[in-house]
Amino acid sequence: MGEKSFSRKEIEGLDNRYRAQLINSLSGAKSANLIGSINQEKQTNLAVISSVIHLGSNPALFGFIQRPTTVERHTFENIIQTGFYTLNHIHTDMYKAAHQTSARYEREQSEFDAVGLTEEYKEAFVSPYVKESHIKLGLQLEEVVDLKINGTKLVIGSVQHLYLPEGIIKSDGYVNLAQANAVAVTGLDAYNSLTALERLSYAKPDQPLINMEL
Amino acid sequence: MGEKSFSRKEIEGLDNRYRAQLINSLSGAKSANLIGSINQEKQTNLAVISSVIHLGSNPALFGFIQRPTTVERHTFENIIQTGFYTLNHIHTDMYKAAHQTSARYEREQSEFDAVGLTEEYKEAFVSPYVKESHIKLGLQLEEVVDLKINGTKLVIGSVQHLYLPEGIIKSDGYVNLAQANAVAVTGLDAYNSLTALERLSYAKPDQPLINMEL
Numbered sequence: 425m426g427e428k429s430f431s432r433k434e435i436e437g438l439d440n441r442y443r444a445q446l447i448n449s450l451s452g453a454k455s456a457n458l459i460g461s462i463n464q465e466k467q468t469n470l471a472v473i474s475s476v477i478h479l480g481s482n483p484a485l486f487g488f489i490q491r492p493t494t495v496e497r498h499t500f501e502n503i504i505q506t507g508f509y510t511l512n513h514i515h516t517d518m519y520k521a522a523h524q525t526s527a528r529y530e531r532e533q534s535e536f537d538a539v540g541l542t543e544e545y546k547e548a549f550v551s552p553y554v555k556e557s558h559i560k561l562g563l564q565l566e567e568v569v570d571l572k573i574n575g576t577k578l579v580i581g582s583v584q585h586l587y588l589p590e591g592i593i594k595s596d597g598y599v600n601l602a603q604a605n606a607v608a609v610t611g612l613d614a615y616n617s618l619t620a621l622e623r624l625s626y627a628k629p630d631q632p633l634i635n636m637e638l
Numbered sequence: 639m640g641e642k643s644f645s646r647k648e649i650e651g652l653d654n655r656y657r658a659q660l661i662n663s664l665s666g667a668k669s670a671n672l673i674g675s676i677n678q679e680k681q682t683n684l685a686v687i688s689s690v691i692h693l694g695s696n697p698a699l700f701g702f703i704q705r706p707t708t709v710e711r712h713t714f715e716n717i718i719q720t721g722f723y724t725l726n727h728i729h730t731d732m733y734k735a736a737h738q739t740s741a742r743y744e745r746e747q748s749e750f751d752a753v754g755l756t757e758e759y760k761e762a763f764v765s766p767y768v769k770e771s772h773i774k775l776g777l778q779l780e781e782v783v784d785l786k787i788n789g790t791k792l793v794i795g796s797v798q799h800l801y802l803p804e805g806i807i808k809s810d811g812y813v814n815l816a817q818a819n820a821v822a823v824t825g826l827d828a829y830n831s832l833t834a835l836e837r838l839s840y841a842k843p844d845q846p847l848i849n850m851e852l
Binding site: 439 | 640642650654655692698740742752788790792800810827832833835840
């Protein structure tokens with residue numbers, strides 16, 4: 425297969441939509457989550473997001489990137505208002521409904537109703553979870569870091585509650601996401617299923633890697 | 639399947655290793671990249687990393703999370719010294735070698751040699767690419783953002799050069815990573831292959847989603 429190259433100048437000269445597709449594809453596989461939120465008037469919101477990353481385990485912290493002008497604006501406002509939100513993993517039976525949440529609905533329209541996903545409230549946590557998700561996290565907003573370089577924000581939250589199927593948690597704490605039919609996003613709009621290949625032991629110099637429980 | 643739940647307090651009370659496995663699993667699928675770098679003495683380094691995220695397309699920016707005390711420390715020092723580094727996508731034929739770069743090698747030991755991957759230099763760019771990777775990016779360091787909440791750093795770079803197989807770039811700029819045998823990391827140490835399910839059109843209220851070229 426021939427190799428195609430782009431210099432910085434060539435990237436800058438591309439059509440905007442083409443560049444967005446190309447560059448969004450090149451970080452590699454992305455997590456696929458729905459952010460559930462609610463405002464002080466009890467109006468709920470649901471937004472698909474592919475930028476959730478692990479920031480730390482002790483305390484358990486996750487971040488996501490808030491772009492300057494996106495349809496997730498309502499979600500961000502809700503998070504600021506209440507200080508809480510949920511992350512809900514997207515699986516193979518719900519990615520179409522999840523993707524549809526990215527449409528520009530009016531503020532009064534809950535994406536839950538519009539796309540046919542179900543609000544679920546658990547243990548007095550204020551924000552709605554997505555009933556159809558297998559893996560659900562309830563987070564408290566900890567910090568919003570402004571990234572001055574391009575006007576995006578890194579939104580950091582700490583895990584308050586965590587729900588997942590017992591059978592996919594292995595004896596050492598590893599969670600087999602493929603067994604929960606997790607999907608990965610590639611680019612802006614493609615959904616992929618996962619097939620677990622192998623789990624490899626903690627690497628040490630001059631020692632062979634061994635397989636761990638998948 | 640029964641549901642298992644953890645409160646914040648229960649997460650805090652877990653064994654450290656169990657908690658690291660559990661919480662690292664719960665952001666969802668992660669990108670799988672190797673960072674190539676070199677210092678002023680021409681000592682090269684190679685580090686596997688699963689936290690690369692897309693930050694913007696115009697300019698083309700990617701970030702990764704640098705933890706306070708990790709084996710990628712040499713890599714971070716190299717990036718600060720030279721101001722440049724490479725990102726190289728990991729595919730199904732090289733994930734074992736990629737994982738082995740996480741062993742604590744001495745500073746004088748290049749991970750390229752230790753794990754059997756090949757340095758490649760292109761167009762006078764100072765940092766080494768990984769010859770075996772299909773998708774390679776040459777980046778210039780733009781900013782290091784300290785995340786005070788847990789001592790990690792968000793390292794931001796801009797794309798200077800980009801190389802990928804011509805056949806996986808679709809007519810609108812989308813790149814089919816599954817066709818390049820891309821892998822996704824789950825948890826700390828599991829490698830998964832991708833199967834592209836569907837590409838969905840830009841969502842609009844009250845309009846059905848249509849399939850796009852995969």
